[in-house]
Amino acid sequence: MSDIRKLASKIDLACDRNDHETLNETLDEIGKINLKPLSPVECATLNYFIANAHSGIRRSVKQKQNWLGDQHHREKEILHLRLALSDLGELTDEEIRTDLKSRITTNLANALNNIGRFVEAIQLWDQTLISYPYFPMAMGNKASTMFEYARYASKGYVQAIFLQESYKLLKSALEIGVEKQARNEMSALADHINTFGDWDWNKVEIPLPAYRKGRTKKEKTYRKWCVENQLYLDFLNDVSRDWTSLEDTLTLPNMVQDILEEDVYLPAPYAIFNQLKQEYVSARFLIFEAIQEKDKPLHFSDRCVKLYDALDYRYYRLWVERLKMSFLSIFAIFDKIAYLVNDYWKLEIPVRNLSFQSVWFEDRGLTKIREQFLISENKPLQGLFWLSKDLYYRSKDVQLISPEAKTLTDIRNHIAHKYLRVHDHYLNNPAQERKTKGKELSFPVSDIELVEESIRLLKLARSALIYLTTAITYEESKKSADSNSEYTFPMTIHSVNDNSRL
Structure with a gap:
């Protein structure tokens, strides 16, 4: 484990210095390590730092940020973070004796969010916050993503719920304490969200629609199962577990x-x-x-x-x-x-x-x-x-x-x-x-x-x-934004009532 710690320190220092040559050398060194005698925690730690090295290389070379510009190192970063989680399996933080699992999960959430996979990112941040309810960076990153997510909601109450949750997470993260740069960004976003309304979550309760609660025991069990596994085709299933207020909308x-x-x-x-x-x-x-x-x-x-x-x-x-x-x-x-x-x-x-x-x-x-x-x-x-x-x-x-x-x-x-x-x-x-x-x-x-x-x-x-x-x-x-509204005409599309489906 001492050799892994030395490599970890070398990777951290190289990342701080944007030294991609040292990072590549470190990856070569890791490739020569015999993995057989390593424990699951040691394998996970090694994969975690391999991911960090690829992340550091990607950021240091400053490649053009398009779909392919940094594809190789992003792929490696995501793969090794997932391998690290696989190594840990069902081990708890108490069994691991560190917060390694939460750090891996948070980094994976960040990496997936950066490539547009915000749904999976939110679910991973949620996993981190279950183990560490007061992890400010997971809170802040999730809050920022939920703010962006709200842009795609067509219903006002859905946007309001996402904005309220984002504001709540930002305020909690700022109260716990974060580094200066992150604090400035979080404060600015919280102030911006506050321009849309009063988001004091202790006072404001946004009403949700009351859908059918299930006519039979089987239907109730089914709908609860859908919500708990986050399987509803509904944006709100990424923030709410109220199964009576969710449908495939x-x-x-x-x-x-x-x-x-x-x-x-x-x-x-x-x-x-x-x-x-x-x-x-x-x-x-x-x-x-x-x-x-x-x-x-x-x-x-x-x-x-x-x-x-x-x-x-x-x-x-x-x-x-x-x-x-x-x-x-x-x-x-x-x-x-x-x-x-x-x-x-x-x-x-x-x-x-x-x-x-x-x-x-x-x-x-x-x-x-x-x-x-x-x-x-x-x-x-x-x-x-x-x-x-x-x-x-x-x-x-x-x-x-x-x-x-x-x-x-x-x-x-x-x-x-x-x-x-x-x-x-x-x-x-x-x-x-x-x-x-x-x-x-x-x-x-x-x-x-x-x-x-x-x-x-x-x-x-x-x-x-x-x-x-x-x-x-x-x-x-x-x-x-680009079109001339004078040449567009509305067309009504009707929903099919449940009782009228062929």
């Missing part, structure tokens, strides 16, 4: 469209988004049902089905198949997002060549980002691009930012094209089997892993849909 903003004399249907972006939402909420419910059914007696549809015992404690159950079908359905949402991106940004990519991974690039090798994206300052669109890196794994990829990317893709490919084996986690260890045995034809996972990966994928889909709508909101606000 996420929609595309008002959009300027060309007049189509013959086409009387809903404009294509709205129609595509309708389908994306319906597929998301349906897959979400099927996953909930599968989890609920998991510990119940055998479903009647599984009875009287002759099977042979493979002697490996494998599940043959309806709830497993529900999870597998939902997994495929969620995965398909991302490619359908690419169709909407292609249509809205008028990329004119042939449909047969479209995917969520390829839509951003001009070449088949996926190395040259489209010029209109490179010059764009649309932060949520950048977040959508970076989210695509969490999903797809190719054998020739050398820059991954998610350790789970390959697992997600392997599960998807084996469900669709080969076969996925789901085992009882008490009686079998699929993770160990994946390390020691081949898995080309079949891919073993535990029941717990399949549930966790399904929810992980669902959360990624929610984030992607939020980035999509906020990216279009950004573009439409630019159009409004």
